[in-house]
Structures are given as structure tokens and as C-alpha cells.
Amino acid sequence: MAFLIDTCVLIDHLTDRLPPDASAWLEHVVASGLAATSVIVYHELLFGARTEKARTAVEELLRAWSILPVDREVARRAAEIRRDQAAQGRMLGMADCLIAALG
Numbered sequence: 337m338a339f340l341i342d343t344c345v346l347i348d349h350l351t352d353r354l355p356p357d358a359s360a361w362l363e364h365v366v367a368s369g370l371a372a373t374s375v376i377v378y379h380e381l382l383f384g385a386r387t388e389k390a391r392t393a394v395e396e397l398l399r400a401w402s403i404l405p406v407d408r409e410v411a412r413r414a415a416e417i418r419r420d421q422a423a424q425g426r427m428l429g430m431a432d433c434l435i436a437a438l439g
Contacts, residue, residue: 338372341439343380372402413437
């Protein structure tokens, strides 16, 4: 079982804003080979990495990670999640629904 790590956790880790306990947990998960993220998170991190140094840090962090793709089934589940949430009055963005559908 992999742990699907989201953008905000990785940004806080890369900028040294992740609490020490959470950072230690993340490092343990990475070392155990159980860290995964989505192609969407990968995109978000690279988009936000404004310098070559920042892009290199992202690439180094995610080098050994599983990067989960968005396929037809993920897109279908994401649409269901988004519709269900909208019916309850909660509007979620497409990217968040796609990431949720991977979990």
C-alpha cells in the first residue's frame, strides 16, 4: 500500500515548513518505497518551481517515487466525486477531484 502525498505536504517539505514529526514520517515513507503522488501534483510542483534550483529539488525529491497517471477510470471516478460534492453544495476543483480519485 502506497501513501498518496499531496501538493501542500510536498511544498511544505521542500520549503522546510513541514512540522518535524510530519517531516520524519514523510522521510520514513519515502525511504520505505511507499511514497506516491500523482502526475497532477508533479505538474503543480514543477509549475510552482520558479528557479532551476527549485525544479531540481522537485526532481530529486520525486526521483524514486511512483507517479500515478490519470487515465479513463480515474477521470470517471473524479467526475463522480465532483458531481456528488456539488450535489451537497461543495464545489471542488478538477485537479483535487482527479487526485482524490487516485486514492
